[in-house]
Amino acid sequence: MTQPLLEIKNLYVNYGAIQALLDINLVVNKGEIVTLIGANGAGKSTTLRAISRLINSARGQIFYNGKEITRSRPDQVVSLGIAHSPEGRRVLARQTVLTNLELGAYIRSDRLGIKADIERQFLTFPRLGERRHQLAGTLSGGEQQMLAIARAVMSQPKLLLLDEPSLGLAPQIVREIFSVIRQLHEQGVTILLVEQNARLALETAHRGYVLEAGQLTLTGHASDLINDERVKKAYLG
Numbered sequence: 129m130t131q132p133l134l135e136i137k138n139l140y141v142n143y144g145a146i147q148a149l150l151d152i153n154l155v156v157n158k159g160e161i162v163t164l165i166g167a168n169g170a171g172k173s174t175t176l177r178a179i180s181r182l183i184n185s186a187r188g189q190i191f192y193n194g195k196e197i198t199r200s201r202p203d204q205v206v207s208l209g210i211a212h213s214p215e216g217r218r219v220l221a222r223q224t225v226l227t228n229l230e231l232g233a234y235i236r237s238d239r240l241g242i243k244a245d246i247e248r249q250f251l252t253f254p255r256l257g258e259r260r261h262q263l264a265g266t267l268s269g270g271e272q273q274m275l276a277i278a279r280a281v282m283s284q285p286k287l288l289l290l291d292e293p294s295l296g297l298a299p300q301i302v303r304e305i306f307s308v309i310r311q312l313h314e315q316g317v318t319i320l321l322v323e324q325n326a327r328l329a330l331e332t333a334h335r336g337y338v339l340e341a342g343q344l345t346l347t348g349h350a351s352d353l354i355n356d357e358r359v360k361k362a363y364l365g
């Protein structure tokens with residue numbers, strides 16, 4: 129067996145008295161798109177925040193490429209090759225599109241490479257190129273989502289954590305964004321995708337996990353999950 133790119137073992141996360149994650153065991157292999165689906169408040173964002181070390185876990189371990197990152201700093205995790213595109217986009221509203229992208233590359237020092245990568249983002253997302261000097265806060269929701277993904281890509285991740293990329297966006301924009309997610313995957317980026325749109329997520333991913341009230345209740349190939357009666361009833365309406 130090859131070593132997983134990401135492995136979470138028996139992970140628990142609490143927010144004060146609230147137990148957000150209980151005994152999570154999850155694997156993402158190199159080259160996969162894996163999705164984490166579940167209802168509001170199930171703990172999906174918390175899982176991504178634990179991986180990128182934005183929150184501490186109470187128990188358990190997280191490994192990236194065999195190296196334990198359970199207590200690493202967020203910038204160390206980025207340097208190792210993990211980027212996080214958070215829910216709600218969280219772009220820097222008072223900074224331009226260009227500055228947001230430059231900040232996404234904060235761990236890098238290859239100025240020419242950064243410049244070339246920014247131009248590459250503008251080829252992928254022409255709307256961002258047209259708006260490069262515009263303040264991010266004035267972009268549409270879809271454009272902000274594109275910027276959040278492009279900014280994450282600027283750190284040259286091997287593993288991209290995507291939190292709800294379709295949230296609140298019109299169907300056409302969602303199609304554009306998912307087409308870029310597939311392109312990134314084809315370029316060699318492994319993806320852990322959190323989505324409330326379970327159908328879209330399972331149509332995009334190779335494997336999936338179902339999270340319910342902080343616990344993983346089901347896992348399998350995406351094509352099996354999409355036909356699973358429990359998944360259909362709870363998430364595919």
Ligand code: ATP
Pocket residue numbers: 143146147148166167168169170171172173174175215324
């Ligand atoms: P959503 O899609 O609504 O964000 P989610 O599956 O991503 O849902 P989380 O945001 O991970 O869920 O939340 C998991 C649980 O932890 C919820 O009960 C939530 O209320 C709680 N929680 C999340 N963030 C905090 C926080 N900062 N302080 C206290 N409780 C929190």
